[in-house]
Amino acid sequence: MADRNRMIFNAFNIFSASHHDQGMWAWPGSRQLEYNDINYWVDIAQLLERGHFDTLFFADVLAPYEAFSNSREMAVKSGMQFPINDPGELIPALAYATKELGFVLTQNILQEPPYTFARKMSTLDHLTRGRIAWNIVTTFLPGAGRNLGLGGLPEHEDRYARAEDFIDVVYKLWEASWEDDAVLRNKATQQYSDPAKIHEINHVGPFYDVVGPHLSEPSPQRTPFLVQAGVSPRGRAYAGRNAEALFINSLTPADAAPIVNDVRKAAEAAGRSRDNVKLLAILGFVVGSTEEEAKRLHEEITEFQSIEANLAKQSVFLGHDFSQYDPKEPIFEIAKRPEGQAGIVKDLIAMSPRSDYTIGELVRWYGNLRIVGTPEQIADSIQDWQDAGVDGLNVQYVTSPGTFEDFVDHVAPVLKQRGIMQDKYAPGTLREKVFGNGPQLPDEHPAKAIRRAAFGE
Numbered sequence: 052m053a054d055r056n057r058m059i060f061n062a063f064n065i066f067s068a069s070h071h072d073q074g075m076w077a078w079p080g081s082r083q084l085e086y087n088d089i090n091y092w093v094d095i096a097q098l099l100e101r102g103h104f105d106t107l108f109f110a111d112v113l114a115p116y117e118a119f120s121n122s123r124e125m126a127v128k129s130g131m132q133f134p135i136n137d138p139g140e141l142i143p144a145l146a147y148a149t150k151e152l153g154f155v156l157t158q159n160i161l162q163e164p165p166y167t168f169a170r171k172m173s174t175l176d177h178l179t180r181g182r183i184a185w186n187i188v189t190t191f192l193p194g195a196g197r198n199l200g201l202g203g204l205p206e207h208e209d210r211y212a213r214a215e216d217f218i219d220v221v222y223k224l225w226e227a228s229w230e231d232d233a234v235l236r237n238k239a240t241q242q243y244s245d246p247a248k249i250h251e252i253n254h255v256g257p258f259y260d261v262v263g264p265h266l267s268e269p270s271p272q273r274t275p276f277l278v279q280a281g282v283s284p285r286g287r288a289y290a291g292r293n294a295e296a297l298f299i300n301s302l303t304p305a306d307a308a309p310i311v312n313d314v315r316k317a318a319e320a321a322g323r324s325r326d327n328v329k330l331l332a333i334l335g336f337v338v339g340s341t342e343e344e345a346k347r348l349h350e351e352i353t354e355f356q357s358i359e360a361n362l363a364k365q366s367v368f369l370g371h372d373f374s375q376y377d378p379k380e381p382i383f384e385i386a387k388r389p390e391g392q393a394g395i396v397k398d399l400i401a402m403s404p405r406s407d408y409t410i411g412e413l414v415r416w417y418g419n420l421r422i423v424g425t426p427e428q429i430a431d432s433i434q435d436w437q438d439a440g441v442d443g444l445n446v447q448y449v450t451s452p453g454t455f456e457d458f459v460d461h462v463a464p465v466l467k468q469r470g471i472m473q474d475k476y477a478p479g480t481l482r483e484k485v486f487g488n489g490p491q492l493p494d495e496h497p498a499k500a501i502r503r504a505a506f507g508e
């Protein structure tokens with residue numbers, strides 16, 4: 052066991068009262084309703100650092116969910132990732148309250164022009180002293196497109212085409228605008244920087260024309276640590292070229308394994324080493340001092356959640372509007388109808404642990420799939436993910452910060468003993484902590500080729 056590599060552990064959260072477990076903000080002891088209070092977040096960040104988590108990973112969405120009955124009503128009622136604040140605003144305060152913890156900021160490429168985004172990330176890289184990562188998403192919410200002045204959400208392929216152009220702009224700004232010795236800060240001559248070493252980027256692309264130069268001076272990592280979320284074929288190719296970590300949504304290690312393999316191949320096809328893309332899966336868990344205790348708690352949590360809110364949530368994530376069913380209808384009845392004989396509903400019915408579930412109960416059960424057991428059993432399951440080639444996990448909370456407290460106090464010690472979780476931080480930037488090399492992207496990364504082309508290095 053001691054020869055296992057350490058895995059990456061991120062605490063998955065969102066700047067809202069509710070992330071993936073519906074209604075748990077009302078659970079006794081949950082502090083989620085304090086999400087507008089900076090002290091709540093400082094407590095979480097310090098807890099995570101005490102437990103040697105790699106990062107606090109912020110998801111983000113730019114519209115309320117409306118896939119259930121073509122309406123935002125249920126999402127709004129249950130507080131499902133709505134209301135939601137801007138996580139970028141939170142990170143400097145959390146960096147001030149911690150020394151080592153990394154921060155992942157999800158921002159979709161439609162949200163703002165690459166020029167201002169590049170400055171925002173450079174600012175965060177300076178203020179966190181190199182502990183910032185960008186989770187690149189192209190988003191999936193029609194409402195986001197409607198509100199960003201795009202007249203709706205561009206098609207999937209078009210979003211990735213934009214993402215390709217967007218990332219080339221930010222690479223040029225981060226890597227190829229300021230030379231390393233452009234900043235002089237010479238008090239004797241009162242010369243701050245050398246104009247000859249600060250360059251325009253003159254990017255002309257299909258979506259963005261940007262002259263430059265970059266507004267911020269080079270930050271510790273220059274390019275922030277690059278995470279991406281997405282699993283489509285186009286997403287995998289994009290990750291192969293760009294991502295240093297890819298966040299996938301597989302339910303089981305067996306589902307993850309082929310994706311892991313595919314993404315590593317995509318990295319090689321882009322001229323990178325297969326190990327330079329870390330694969331991150333999502334993990335939910337409930338821990339108990341005995342298996343029975345954990346199972347009992349898991350049952351209570353599942354029962355606590357409203358069936359309607361779970362149907363509304365899965366309408367978004369499974370891409371199927373569950374408002375068309377009576378939630379009380381038994382699945383064996385639905386299985387007789389065409390809707391139950393194809394697609395996601397057929398798959399769900401096939402997975403059902405009970406034949407007498409209603410559709411509402413089945414969807415709520417599915418929304419509450421997680422590892423349930425003792426710390427040792429949870430550690431065993433985590434090892435199964437590692438055996439499937441997964442390098443790290445985004446730990447999803449049931450309650451915040453309760454789940455993270457349970458992880459730090461009960462699960463992490465077992466993982467650390469087995470060598471699969473770090474028990475101290477490596478020095479340096481987030482990139483150095485994860486890869487153990489320099490603070491900046493490795494030479495094989497395409498952003499470095501852009502830099503070499505610009506500077507003739």
Ligand SMILES: Cc1cc2nc3c(=O)[nH]c(=O)nc-3n(C[C@H](O)[C@H](O)[C@H](O)COP(=O)(O)O)c2cc1C
Pocket residue numbers: 109110111112113157159188189190191192207280281282283284285286287298299300
């Ligand atoms: C694990 C995972 C996490 C995601 N998190 C977010 C998110 O926080 N915000 C968002 O707008 N989109 C998020 N997305 C959605 C992607 O932006 C969207 O699916 C997009 O189409 C890219 O993924 P694809 O390559 O699978 O199509 C996530 C996708 C996955 C697979």
